[in-house]
Amino acid sequence: MITASNPWRGHDFATMLAVLVAGAATLLSLAGYLCSRLTREARREYTAFRLCRDLSLLSAAAALAVYLWGCLHSLFLADQELAHRCERQKPAGALALVGIRGDFIPLRVVCETSNSHDYSIAIPGYINPTVALLLLLAFFCAVTSVVFHYKQRTTTRKKG
Template sequence: MFIASDPWQGHDTTVLFTLVLAGVPALIGLVAYLGSRLTRQARRRYTSARTWRDVSLTAVAVGLALYLWGLLHILFLDDQEQAQECERHRPEETPALVGRRGDFIPLRLVCEASDGHDYSVVVPGYINPSLTVLLLLALVAAMTSGLLHYQQRTPTRKEN
């Protein structure tokens, strides 16, 4: 059991398991939906708005898969192994470690040194930059889809 003032707390396992248990079915649902969009019947009804919507959902699905991949890196290491990873990756000029914390956004396990510097271990370095790009793509695609859908639904005014 960790207390809030514990400098070696890492990630809260309840939150970690909840994210994994909620994320996996969400990812399966997104992939199933996107797979259904590939049928011949669905492709015939495609519009620009629907295409951008599916691009947005694809970016979300890939981002969710990457986030879950990062969570799995953390999930399979116990406290002792996390401490060993902190020691193994400690830069030469870094003095003694004084703590460890887990952040979910951005996803990282941070090792804290006595000189005030910290560094991240365990979670692959490509996860957070990739998530940023994918979420920006999802946002832009969703906004484009919404705008195109609005334009399709809004009648154009005819000038006399």
């Protein structure tokens, strides 16, 4: 966030640290759950509903891992280094730099110019598209899981 006192600031360190700690804890929990689904007993109980549910969780975990990787790229860059990168990567036609801001969604570090030709640096270009694609896959797997679960319950009620 850009403030009048310090317009050359990327992501807030405390917020970034909280995102990384919470994200890592969530990722470890998801990994633990998904590993528990690989036991022989759990594999015997697999249905289409459970498979889609677990694929949804796997996709969400992968999206979280890629997002956290992007956060680590930003975490270790000092504000001064960000300013130097902004100067080095300034595109043609961009006027004077007036500040830097860090956005969490989408994950990016934005160099702001006086003529509003803002541009991103520091975060690899594959991070946000990969996260979006994995979250979309997680959503479709979750919806499919709900449909399968509904069909299974409807079929079970008709038999009973």
